[in-house]
Amino acid sequence: MNKDVAPHALKSAATPVGTHEGYMPGFGNDFETEALPGALPQGMNSPQKVNYGLYGEQLSGTAFTAPSHQNERTWCYRIRPSVKHTHRFEKIDLPYWKSAPHVDPDVVSLGQYRWDPVPHSEGKLTWLTGMRTMTTAGDVNTQVGMASHIYLVTDSMVDAYFYSADSELLVVPQEGRLRFATELGVIDIEPQEIAIIPRGLVYRVEVLEGPCRGFVCENYGQKFDLPGRGPIGANCMANRRDFKTPIAAFEDRDAPSTVTVKWAGQFHETKIGHSPLDVVAWHGNYAPCKYDLRTYCPVGAILFDHPDPSIFTVLTAPSGVEGTANIDFVLFRDRWMVAEDTFRPPWYHKNVMSELMGNIFGIYDAKPKGFVPGGMSLHNMMLPHGPDKNAFEGASNAELEAEKLENTMSFMFETRFPQHLTAFAAREAPLQDDYIDCWTDLEKKFDGTPGKK
């Protein structure tokens, strides 16, 4: 676990054998972990009395009756049951955090859009006040679709906690280091890592090194899963063991505190007298995790042609239509390019899915200029896009040798639903007015001559 001292360090047991720095390996495993010896009941979930006087409480991430291969739940053994944490809720306003459906009549969402990095703010911003929604898709009330956000965080949440009943959050840092102190343990992340925070899990976000900026995909729908590898087989792409879930860690601390809940697109606040991060032991398969994107093993063309970008899918959240994701999280990392007689960058295309991209660092091959670290682009449903003039000319005339694409890490949140821009994305964020000019100079080369290339 990271050595930095959090404002209120969580207590946890010594790192058990088989864990790596306070994390347990595996994706969707049935984990068990206890921060005090004997705190976890064995052989049953609900003993008449739990050791240490703890309360048993189940957190269900899927319906009780979900098929067993999809069923996810975790049993928590905690100092106080969560229900004691909830008093009357009051609605609060977080004006920059929007939920679908959110269609601003004055905003044109149909277009090829690109943004420079949203600048860090002068003022203090927390995980909650620093969330800036860029796009929304689907409907939070029917649990389909997603929202994309940029976060700008300068300050830790102190005696303040949050959970989203609406969504699972996929967090993609671009600058700075964050700590997620959650009910189920502590996750520290930095650029080139991601975190997945499940729906309903209570946490506090602390700044380990700021200011912090990054991207969030808020998934209203079915949980992220690993894609099937098909004929690729049992290895490569994202491997299960590289996902890390924290070991149990708890706070036994009385302090006037707030809990903010995002529910049906609205924010609510309640007050409690103690830290809700009081789970001493837990077992189950519904838990947060982190993943180092540098462990992603890309598979690609080794003779000719450019495959569909789905080959680079890290995580996929199903939509109910087979093979058509609510969200795919796709990674464009450094890799070798070896294809012969091939136009190697992404091809020109139009897609039924909506593609939102972000740059974590370096240069993206289809857009050598203008798509910069911290920046984003949106190519909405059925809108043509592809390499800019420079990328096209460079790649069409390049000497085709084995070439390593280095200094590059970008990603895509791709959804089957159209993405609607917020007023923030359209008017406050640094939208590049001249983005579509990057294709203007693509000239007609055709003159009817057979064999001309």
Ligand SMILES: O=C(O)Cc1cc(O)ccc1O
């Ligand atoms: O539009 C993009 O840059 C993303 C993308 C990458 C790729 O390799 C193939 C298709 C695609 O949409």
Ligand SMILES: [Fe+2]
């Ligand atoms: Fe694309």
